[in-house]
Amino acid sequence: MNKTYKSDVVIIGSGAAGYTAGIYTARANMNPILIDGQQPGGQMTITTDVENYPGFKDIVQGPWLMEQMKKQAESVGTKIFNDTIVEVNFKKKPFQLNGDNGSVYIGKSVIIATGATARWLNLDSEEKFKGFGVSACATCDGFFFKNKTVAVIGGGNTAVEEALFLTKHAKKVFLIHRRNELRAEKILQKRLFKNPKVEIIWNSVVQEIKGNDNPKKVTGLKIKNIIKKKDQDIKLDGVFVAIGYDPSTNIFKNQIKLDGDGYIITKSNNTHTDISGIFAAGDVTDKIYRQAVTAAGMGCMAALDAEKFLAK
Numbered sequence: 265m266n267k268t269y270k271s272d273v274v275i276i277g278s279g280a281a282g283y284t285a286g287i288y289t290a291r292a293n294m295n296p297i298l299i300d301g302q303q304p305g306g307q308m309t310i311t312t313d314v315e316n317y318p319g320f321k322d323i324v325q326g327p328w329l330m331e332q333m334k335k336q337a338e339s340v341g342t343k344i345f346n347d348t349i350v351e352v353n354f355k356k357k358p359f360q361l362n363g364d365n366g367s368v369y370i371g372k373s374v375i376i377a378t379g380a381t382a383r384w385l386n387l388d389s390e391e392k393f394k395g396f397g398v399s400a401c402a403t404c405d406g407f408f409f410k411n412k413t414v415a416v417i418g419g420g421n422t423a424v425e426e427a428l429f430l431t432k433h434a435k436k437v438f439l440i441h442r443r444n445e446l447r448a449e450k451i452l453q454k455r456l457f458k459n460p461k462v463e464i465i466w467n468s469v470v471q472e473i474k475g476n477d478n479p480k481k482v483t484g485l486k487i488k489n490i491i492k493k494k495d496q497d498i499k500l501d502g503v504f505v506a507i508g509y510d511p512s513t514n515i516f517k518n519q520i521k522l523d524g525d526g527y528i529i530t531k532s533n534n535t536h537t538d539i540s541g542i543f544a545a546g547d548v549t550d551k552i553y554r555q556a557v558t559a560a561g562m563g564c565m566a567a568l569d570a571e572k573f574l575a576k
């Protein structure tokens with residue numbers, strides 16, 4: 265039989281925003297229910313070294329940090345459910361959320377902290393070789409490219425961090441970027457430029473990922489220099505796509521106001537959405553800062569906003 269769970273607040277998502285919302289709402293006696301989703305712990309679980317989360321002088325690991333946040337949320341009373349919300353009804357109150365496993369969650373308020381997921385190049389050849397040499401997670405798959413040649417696509421922090429991480433395994437790492445300067449932080453750029461295993465290919469976009477069918481594996485890339493308008497073939501074994509993220513808001517379409525890029529719109533100085541009682545925090549609503557620490561801060565804000573809403 266399907267189970268129904270009721271609470272003052274249901275939190276969707278288990279990244280830094282979701283767990284922080286759990287900590288604050290639990291401490292406010294709101295008996296939060298947190299649904300952890302398809303990637304418990306969120307994007308930080310596919311990061312290695314974290315050097316900029318305040319409170320730690322030494323480098324900490326992303327998965328470890330999220331485990332600590334989870335334990336803290338649980339220890340103060342957040343009930344964490346291993347489920348994924350597949351449908352919501354925000355048209356009537358209390359709000360109803362349906363889980364993939366058949367459970368139904370009823371909340372007087374809801375905090376959406378579903379984060380964002382990796383963006384792909386949308387090439388047919390990329391789709392074909394996903395899992396066969398094409399990946400969006402160097403920390404997950406880098407190990408398989410020991411002494412091989414790989415390419416990272418992108419020019420942001422993620423691309424540079426992935427490229428640096430891959431130098432620990434691969435013998436050569438190309439970083440292919442569509443412009444002639446990187447978007448990544450200067451400190452990361454400095455490390456990248458200094459690394460002898462890295463070769464940067466500027467002003468270039470991927471045309472095709474090449475590979476064999478039997479056994480299915482990547483063998484190279486066809487790229488185009490957009491300034492010189494010239495194609496180039498590169499032989500390599502793996503391609504890591506690191507071109508940013510899209511907000512995870514599919515289930516909220518037609519339920520809540522989203523902007524043109526699919527991010528949840530919140531009021532300018534708080535976490536209220538266009539529906540009273542529904543709040544949003546973290547990368548699902550933030551396309552500017554997108555840091556674990558800003559997501560955690562917004563999780564706290566959403567919890568305080570939800571507490572005030574219920575007190576009314």
Ligand code: NAP
Pocket residue numbers: 315316385417418419420421422423425442443446447469506507508509552553554555
């Ligand atoms: P990002 O900053 O949005 O960078 C995406 C990169 O991919 C950009 O260089 C962009 O090129 C390129 N790109 C986008 N679409 C493309 C396409 N279709 N084809 C080719 N290239 C494409 O994304 P991110 O690096 O994933 O970072 C996301 C956020 O997380 C940022 O705020 C970042 O600071 C943060 N982050 C922080 C850390 C850290 O602090 N340690 C680590 C990882 C991420 P253009 O530059 O030309 O636009």
